[in-house]
Amino acid sequence: MTVEQFRKYWLENHGPLVRSFAQAMRAKRYVQSHTLDTPANQIVRQIRGAKPPYDGLTEVWWDSLEDLMAAAQSAEGQQANALLTQDEARFCDLPNCSVFFTEEHTIF
Numbered sequence: 001m002t003v004e005q006f007r008k009y010w011l012e013n014h015g016p017l018v019r020s021f022a023q024a025m026r027a028k029r030y031v032q033s034h035t036l037d038t039p040a041n042q043i044v045r046q047i048r049g050a051k052p053p054y055d056g057l058t059e060v061w062w063d064s065l066e067d068l069m070a071a072a073q074s075a076e077g078q079q080a081n082a083l084l085t086q087d088e089a090r091f092c093d094l095p096n097c098s099v100f101f102t103e104e105h106t107i108f
Contacts (some may be wrong), residue, residue: 001091006055009091017087018060021080023057029061053099064068065101 001009010032018030034056035041041053062068071077088094 003037003055004089009089010034010056014084014087014091018084021084022075022078024071024074025060026062026067026077029059031059031061033057033059045057068101 007029010035015030015032018027021027035053044050045052062071072081083095
């Protein structure tokens with residue numbers, strides 16, 4: 001699919017699906033950041049010798065790692081994860097995606 005088709009599906013189909021499972025996942029916040037199509041991205045990549053960007057990234061927030069783990073171990077959370085992963089396979093190249101958890105450190 002084109003980048004435009006990807007963004008439309010991600011925002012208009014997948015986003016609402018994630019919202020419908022927020023309680024089962026114990027998620028507090030879900031954010032889609034769509035990569036801007038701007039010369040600034042190319043300039044910064046060239047300066048740093050970086051790879052091309054993903055089409056976007058998702059942030060999902062939980063109150064704690066314990067909440068995330070409890071949701072992942074619940075029947076509802078497992079069902080939500082399975083259905084979301086199945087949907088993501090429709091518009092994402094999953095083997096070439098990155099998934100990881102982080103801890104936020106505010107610098108300023």
